[in-house]
Amino acid sequence: MSFFKSSQTTDQIGQLAAFIDSSHNIVATTGAGISVGGGGVTYGQMLFSNRGAGRMRRSGDSYSSFLPTYLDNMFSYQPSFGHYALKELEDEGKLLGIITTNVDCMHTIAGSKNVAEIQGSLQVNCCADCGQHYDGYEIWKQDELPRCKSCGGEILPWPLYSHIGLWEEDVRKAREWISQADLILAIGTRGNYGDVYWGYRNRGAVIIQINPGRTGFDSVAALNIREDCDDVFKKLKERREENG
Numbered sequence: 001m002s003f004f005k006s007s008q009t010t011d012q013i014g015q016l017a018a019f020i021d022s023s024h025n026i027v028a029t030t031g032a033g034i035s036v037g038g039g040g041v042t043y044g045q046m047l048f049s050n051r052g053a054g055r056m057r058r059s060g061d062s063y064s065s066f067l068p069t070y071l072d073n074m075f076s077y078q079p080s081f082g083h084y085a086l087k088e089l090e091d092e093g094k095l096l097g098i099i100t101t102n103v104d105c106m107h108t109i110a111g112s113k114n115v116a117e118i119q120g121s122l123q124v125n126c127c128a129d130c131g132q133h134y135d136g137y138e139i140w141k142q143d144e145l146p147r148c149k150s151c152g153g154e155i156l157p158w159p160l161y162s163h164i165g166l167w168e169e170d171v172r173k174a175r176e177w178i179s180q181a182d183l184i185l186a187i188g189t190r191g192n193y194g195d196v197y198w199g200y201r202n203r204g205a206v207i208i209q210i211n212p213g214r215t216g217f218d219s220v221a222a223l224n225i226r227e228d229c230d231d232v233f234k235k236l237k238e239r240r241e242e243n244g
Helices: 012-022 032-036 043-051 060-074 081-091 106-110 168-180 229-242
Strands: 026-030 095-100 115-117 125-127 155-157 183-187 206-210 223-225
Touching (some): 081 229, 095 168, 115 168
Parallel strands (some): 026 095, 026 183, 095 115
16 A cells, blocks of 8 residues: 555655655665666676577687677666766765666766675676686776686676676675665666565665566555656756755
8 A cells, every 4th residue: 555645646756855855774776777777788688688598608609709798888888867866865875775686887887885786796706717806897898808817717707607696795785774774765676686685674664666667566665656767866856956
């Protein structure tokens, strides 16, 4: 059941602004929707398009052709307005953390510090042969696929060498943050892998969803804003500036 009567939800941006201004421990959970607004192709779209999930393997053609295609696209666009809006909320001291299934590092590139990438990302990398870690997304900003300085082996990002497993260190962060949340913003996500952290949420937290499509958050959200997140955050910025 919605927390608001229909007459109260006509000004959804005003409701969102009011909740943000009255909250102190906001947690955002984000998915592909927040990155698509920046013009990029999501990891999932690449994975299940031309190459296919069954060919996502380390060896040979699959590795050498798939990964550059994804990375060339990833670094050809910038974080979206939504990424930067969350960074500003963190700077204000209102945003406790971001929980994301995205692997594109765009929250970090936008400047956010507290990001739990629960499926890992292109910031978590290691040599396939000796296991030496090379963490940080900058390693992929080069013309050739990186090789280990110690043994010459292929360096793989977590989504490749884990076969899209969970990054437990960040899962623990997600559980801690969401247990303290007084407001949860579900932005451009369907809630994939939410079962690993959602049960730890503060049951008193208000949930607001920003997504043009229907998702599993529909029935639990106090407010469902059916718009692209960039449009919502632009309107939100204007409203908060108007309100001083």
